[in-house]
Amino acid sequence: MKELVIISGKGGTGKTSIAAAFASLAQNSVIADCDVDAADLHLVLSPTIRKRSDFSGGKKAFIHTDKCIGCGVCLSHCRFGAVVQDDNADETASGLKDCENCEHCKRSCSVRDRTLIREMQQSMGLAGSTIFRIDSFACQGCKVCVEFCPVNAIDFRLVVNGEWFISDTRFGPMVHAKLGIAEENSGKLVTLIRKEAKKIAEEQNKDLIIIDGSPGIGCPVIASITGADLVLVVTEPTLSGKHDLERVAKLTSNFKIKTLVCINKADINPEMSGIIEQQAAELGLKVIGKIPYDEAFTKAQLMKAALIEYTDCEIAEKIKTIWQKILYEFA
């Protein structure tokens, strides 16, 4: 069983349309949408959901305001700006009830360490009524505040970051997800989707997993390519496309994954297409196809159809040839 990942570096080059076309051509595959930030493949494949599960990417801190003594130790330890003073807290009463702001503590502290200053203030019985809370968008779940809170006022709770699904499509089983809005841990969700797709492939004797990846070169992309068998980079003949291809190719080469390139919208700038082919050769990558700009990409989307289902003109033939070359690489 092999894993094919479709990525692009630059966004909007046509990854998802091409992934859907491959899904329609593959005889015996599992489809995995790993672009969990902005998943679109379901809009073409219209999956029927068979099983839905919550995704929890990890834990986050929560302060019990009734237990918080306002000492600020959490604030001094948090490096993500996730500890914030409650907006409702009265500024004049904040922190130090009887403090006259002489700042002797701050000036006398030779290392100017916030923790020490806070401890000093506390030991003088000055800690007052400031209430802190956690900004859960900023919290990275490091648990450091939980560990150091002197009165155990901070809980460390599992949070649900999204949902993932096992579905049926007209081209075979599909694993996909919906990351909660403004949620993190997309890398972990990608890893989970790949694991589940593999499980299904093993159970149902599927020989290929087609993975639709996300743009960029960061954590979700790394999670979708690690250990995969083949990467197809879909690029476009623009300076941005060229720049991003170079970066994404370095990434796949760091991970020692065989990488192929296809140039979409190739006729927008034929000269740039040539330059990209040359660049790919220098990077040791094979360009296995060039697809001309075609409105069919959008029209197929509007019909919720894969490109091959929508049209049998030139681009369908080009994509079929690219698919044959991919199968050849696997064989």
Added chain:
Amino acid sequence: MIISVASGKGGTGKTTISTNLAMSLAIAGQQVQYLDCDAEEPNGHIFLKPNIETTEDVTVGVPEVDLKKCTGCGKCGQLCQYCAIISSQNDVLVFENLCHSCGGCIAICPSGAITEKQRKIGTAQFGKSNGVYFGRGKLDIGAIQTPALIRHIKKQIQEDIINIIDAPPGTSCPVITAVKGSDFVLLVTEPTPFGLNDLELAVGMIRQLKIPFAVAINRNGIGDDSVINYCKKENIEVLLQIPDDRKIAENYSRGVMIVEAIPDYRQKFLKLYEDIQKLRKNL
């Protein structure tokens, strides 16, 4: 004033709109800064062609263990939520690429065996381009701490001028880091089913962050009316529509900005800025 240009879907025209807006404002005599926070694939320099004046390494702290001082108590490994430090009786393994730089291991080590050293995750570059102050972050290949790099670039924000932030695509941590603290967000989309789906996700994100926003539609004419209808239904202003135009696409492919190829567009971008200001006043 901080304006972020973001989108759920990639490749919709964030960089096109943010660079053209910055350049139009600069030509009109405004003090404006463009910050490329799409640190994984930053492309603004291709269009603005800045003179880079400073280049600096961006680093994050990672632990360094002095085994002579280590007692093998294992507290560092127990606290670390990212499996970035593992302690056994006579050795401590640090996996720098998993480290989130929370400082927990350093704070909890009872014998002071752990100190912090700096690890490079990318570079920051600053300069000027025809009157636009320019800044960009570029993540090293294989690094994952995109938010830390974005935070570094955002330190350049100057309160008394117009700051335009070119955000990464998506709806998760890098985007949130980029747009947080903005006065206004412009969400760029295209009139297609993918564009609409990802716009809905982006709107959900911006609403949670409680930042005023509006929509710009790029490549108008390629798809259908579903994006416009959605915006009407949700009471979202559409402040800019750029038609699908092969001339723009071809110029884009060579790194030429719309306002260079078709100077009439300057007025459109200046109007966009005026409309953003009006929307903010009416809040």
